[in-house]
Amino acid sequence: MKMKKVTALFLACSMIFGMTACGNKAEETKTEEGKAEAEKVSILWPETDSTQVDVMENYIQPALEEKFPDVEFEYIPMTADSPVKTMSASGDLPEIFFTGGADIDAILGAGDALDLSEYVEKDDWVKENYNNPDLLYNGDAIYFLTAGQNAYYSPVFYYNKGLFDANGVKKPTNMDEFVAACKTLKDAGVTPITTAQWTSSYSLIDGLISSAAPESFIGLNERTCDWTDEGVKKALGYFDELKTMGAFAADIPNKDDATAYSEFQSGKTAMLLTYSWFNGDMAEDKLGFEAGSFSFPNASDDYIQLIFEPRKGNGGGYTVNANAENPELLVDIMMVMVQAESERHNANGVNTNFKVEKPAEPANAFEEERYADYDRAAQQISVLEQGQMDGVTIAEYTTLYNMLMSDDKEYLSDDFIKEMQPIWEANTYGAQ
Numbered sequence: 001m002k003m004k005k006v007t008a009l010f011l012a013c014s015m016i017f018g019m020t021a022c023g024n025k026a027e028e029t030k031t032e033e034g035k036a037e038a039e040k041v042s043i044l045w046p047e048t049d050s051t052q053v054d055v056m057e058n059y060i061q062p063a064l065e066e067k068f069p070d071v072e073f074e075y076i077p078m079t080a081d082s083p084v085k086t087m088s089a090s091g092d093l094p095e096i097f098f099t100g101g102a103d104i105d106a107i108l109g110a111g112d113a114l115d116l117s118e119y120v121e122k123d124d125w126v127k128e129n130y131n132n133p134d135l136l137y138n139g140d141a142i143y144f145l146t147a148g149q150n151a152y153y154s155p156v157f158y159y160n161k162g163l164f165d166a167n168g169v170k171k172p173t174n175m176d177e178f179v180a181a182c183k184t185l186k187d188a189g190v191t192p193i194t195t196a197q198w199t200s201s202y203s204l205i206d207g208l209i210s211s212a213a214p215e216s217f218i219g220l221n222e223r224t225c226d227w228t229d230e231g232v233k234k235a236l237g238y239f240d241e242l243k244t245m246g247a248f249a250a251d252i253p254n255k256d257d258a259t260a261y262s263e264f265q266s267g268k269t270a271m272l273l274t275y276s277w278f279n280g281d282m283a284e285d286k287l288g289f290e291a292g293s294f295s296f297p298n299a300s301d302d303y304i305q306l307i308f309e310p311r312k313g314n315g316g317g318y319t320v321n322a323n324a325e326n327p328e329l330l331v332d333i334m335m336v337m338v339q340a341e342s343e344r345h346n347a348n349g350v351n352t353n354f355k356v357e358k359p360a361e362p363a364n365a366f367e368e369e370r371y372a373d374y375d376r377a378a379q380q381i382s383v384l385e386q387g388q389m390d391g392v393t394i395a396e397y398t399t400l401y402n403m404l405m406s407d408d409k410e411y412l413s414d415d416f417i418k419e420m421q422p423i424w425e426a427n428t429y430g431a432q
Contacts, residue, residue, distance in 0.1 A: 039326070040072045041333060042094035043318075044084070047077035055341050063340035064333060071333070088112050095324040096334060099144065099316040105391045107319075113143040114320040119331040120145070129339075131353050132380065144317030145334050147342040148353025150308040151380070154295060154370060155203035156276045161290045163190055163270040172297040175212045175238050182247040185270050193242075194249035194263040195273035196256050201401045203306065204273065206383045207296035209235040210304040217304060221381060221388055227421045236413035244409065253402035275308060279366040293366050295373045305377035308386060393427040 045060075046052050056075065064073055076094060078084075084103040087093045088110050099107050107113050120126050120142060126133045135151055136142045164170070164181075167188045172178040182192040195204070209232055210217040216231030218224075225232070242248065249255075249269055257274065264272035265287050272278075282291045295305065318337060320330045342354035349363040351371075362368040374380065381387070385394050397420065404416045 038070060038072055039329065040074065041096065041330065042074040042076055043337075044076045044078055044087075044094050044097035046098050046100070047079060055344050059340040059344040060337050063336050067336050068333065071329075091323075093321045093323075095321050095330055096318055096337075097321065098318050101316055102391075104316055108138075108143065112322055114322040114324070114327055114331075115141040115143060116145065116320065116331055116334075117142045119328060120335070125335070129355055131355060135353055135382075144319050145338045146317035146353075147338055147345055149342075149345045149350050151353040152351040152370075152374065153275050153277055153308040154374065155199075155207055155306050155383075156274065156278075156293050156295055156366075156370065157193075158264065158272045158274070158278070158282055158291050158293050160264070160267065160270050161292050163267070164292070169270075171292060171294050174297050175208070175235075178297050179238055179241050182242060183245055186245050186247060191249050191269045192247040193271045193273055194255070194260045194269040195252060196260040197253050197402070197405075199257065199260075199274045200252065200405070201398055202308070202383050202385050203275070204405075205236070205239070205401065206306055206385075208238050210306055210381070211235070211296040211298040212238055214298070214300070214302045214304050217381070220384060227417045227424055233413070233417065236417070239404070240412045243404075243412065248405065250407060252405045276366070276370050279364060279370070282366055283364070293369060295370075302378045303376065305374050305380045306383050307380045308383065388427070388429055390428045393423055393429070396423045 045056050047056075056077075061073070061075065064071070074094075078098075082100055082103055084093070084097060084099055085106045087097075088103075088106055093112055099113070117137075117140065126136065126142070130136065130148065132148075132151060135148060136145070159171070163185070167184055167190065169181045169184055170177075172181050185192045206217070209220070212235035213229075213231030216225055216229050216235065219229060220226070220232070249260075249263060260272060260274065261278070261281065263269050267289070279293075281287075282293070284290050298304070318334050320327055320334065324330060338354055339356070342352040342356050343358075345352050346356045346358060346360040349360045349367075351360045362371055385397065389397060400416055400419055400423075403411050404413070
């Protein structure tokens with residue numbers, strides 16, 4: 001009897017231990033499975049220059065690893081030769097990927113970019129974190145998140161103060177004064193303006209229209225007018241005056257930034273039209289003379305500050321693969337990425353559209369003046385090529401711009417407008 005009780009007790013204990021052992025084994029299996037199924041996220045990022053490397057390796061990666069310790073990240077670098085279109089065609093895009101302007105049409109056309117608005121508008125995240133949220137929108141959608149450092153880069157004229165003073169020229173406050181200043185310099189044997197092809201194609205025509213006919217520039221952006229508008233024609237009439245008098249240095253359609261800067265530095269021209277990212281290169285010890293600066297001259301209350309920040313998807317940034325699982329997590333990851341990148345830019349003296357705790361302070365007098373122009377403007381609007389032109393339109397516009405800026409004195413704004421208008425009508429971007 002005792003033996004039966006002992007045996008029964010032994011069996012009961014064995015069953016209990018067996019169940020406990022099975023329970024532990026199941027728990028271990030679950031834990032192992034949990035590790036095996038840990039979230040993996042691949043990020044395609046632009047390893048195109050030292051700034052991008054610093055942003056990714058010293059800001060974004062540490063921030064993600066701290067915020068998402070249970071996520072396994074794979075960072076896929078890409079050089080100037082973007083693989084995005086190829087990845088799109090083969091269905092191999094990673095969960096999060098960076099898209100530059102050259103790839104935007106293909107990505108949006110293929111439906112590869114997730115509309116982020118549902119996620120980033122929640123709890124007013126966009127409004128609370130961006131100085132100008134409108135810059136993110138493509139219609140009602142948001143496809144890309146970006147720090148928005150380009151929102152503070154604007155076209156600017158740098159001028160040689162010595163040449164201005166020697167010829168009695170003052171900093172112009174409107175387009176009539178600007179043209180008159182160029183004529184005075186030209187009559188004195190000084191070439192007024194040099195500029196690089198690409199920077200001027202993304203600023204000169206826009207600047208003339210936004211300064212001389214701001215209502216027409218807004219109309220082009222809103223598609224309430226076109227290139228045949230009288231305000232547009234009047235504004236481009238200033239260009240005709242400048243070209244006819246020989247205000248521009250020769251061979252601008254083939255000129256790069258370095259060549260234009262060299263011409264200005266050597267004193268061959270009185271002004272350099274470029275973007276404000278050249279502020280650090282305008283110090284007297286670099287140029288060899290004291291320089292000043294001004295935006296496209298417009299003293300009116302409806303002054304428009306042109307900016308380089310892309311709009312309408314025509315510039316890019318990070319986005320979520322529309323076919324990826326768990327989009328909410330991926331959007332949360334991108335929110336951390338854009339904050340980390342913004343902190344890096346501001347720490348290095350570059351302001352961003354994304355708000356940070358310690359925004360950049362103006363690095364020099366040129367920056368202070370640019371911020372003053374930015375703040376006094378009635379509004380900030382992207383140049384047309386960034387905000388209102390698709391890829392085809394940009395290509396054809398660039399060809400016509402090169403013809404306009406050529407040394408052929410016979411090709412003027414009327415010719416440009418006549419050829420640009422049908423291209424504009426076929427343009428797929430912007431309000432319809």
